[in-house]
Amino acid sequence: MPSEAAQLSEHVLEVAAKKMSDRGDGNYYHRVSAISRCLRDMVLHAYAEPWSNEPQAKWGDTYRFNQGHDVEDRVIKGLQDAGVVVSCQQLKVQATSPMGKPISGHIDGIVLVPHHLPLGGKWFLMDVKSAGAFAYKTVLEKDQPKLDNMRQVSIYTQSIVNDDNYPEVKGIKVCDLEFDDYEFGGGMLCYFSLDRPVKGYGPSREDQPKMHFITFDVDPHEVEMYLDVFDEVDIHKREGTIPSIPSPSDEMVWGRQQKDGSYKAIRCNPRWCRRYDVCQGIEKPIQNEVRELLWER
Ligand code: SF4
DSSP: OOOHHHHHHHHHHHHHHHHHHHHTTOSOOOBGGGGGSOHHHHHHHHTTOOOSSOOOGGGOHHHHHHHHHHHHHHHHHHHHHTTOEEESTTOEEEEEOTTSOEEEEEOSEEEEOOTTSTTTTEEEEEEEEEEOHHHHHHHHHHTOOOHHHHHHHHHHHTSEEOOTTOGGGTTSBGGGOOBTTBEEEEEEEEEEESSOOEESSGGGOEEOOSEEEEEEOOOHHHHHHHTHHHHHHHHHHHHTOOOOOOOTTOGGGTEEEOTTSOEEETTSSTTTOTTHHHHTTSSOOSSHHHHHHHTOO
16 A cells, blocks of 8 residues: 555646646647657547547656646746857747648747857757657767757748738748848757756766757758648548557657667557557557448458
């Protein structure tokens, strides 16, 4: 029997998890931030299939999401304290798919680096990402952004400003925005480690920087390809189909090579996928169309 104090913490986590489950992921619409999702999950969402796998209270997912928002605020504050202007925070933007469908998003901010600092005289479209130990170590060692993060920021740069709070720039492509004395430098990702970042083990262990910025150029042609996935969702919906389960090596299911050379789809797990049971045929879908497509064949 857990102690009363442990029971109290369980209760707090359960209330947070219940709130999250009640919200679910809402009605489907194309969002730039969905660029990292599994296509099959997106299509199930587009059919309005609800979650079949609720988050467990002990995971504290709500708190993890909120940590991300808190980190974003603190990093922006830190940049400003260091004399770096962060403009257009939470600016609403809209991308367009190759088939002409709107995809909405909002940016963390535009960073204008003063001329006396490294990267001085350039402005960047910035997104802040909080990262656990493994993800942070990977980006720090490779000095390269995660592919999904890079795609998301790249799409933002090619989107149109769609924000009534910024009427003077509404309708302008983000990368074409003009800031006196600053030229467009591309995308910027700011990774912030939630854990203590260290390198090595034992006595040779060294502390690593808590925060790491990576900048990159944006290729507009590549961005068009990234946006294809949103049209794929619409095509499946229109044609009454659901994409099959991706190969375990596919990056959209976090395919990771194992020691024996085979691949494992890390994301295909109730821990990470909220529609796992429906997708895998374990639970009967709620929506008629999905039931006909996945259950009654
Ligand atoms: S279980 Fe895997 S393939 Fe199925 S929807 Fe989830 S992430 Fe996609």
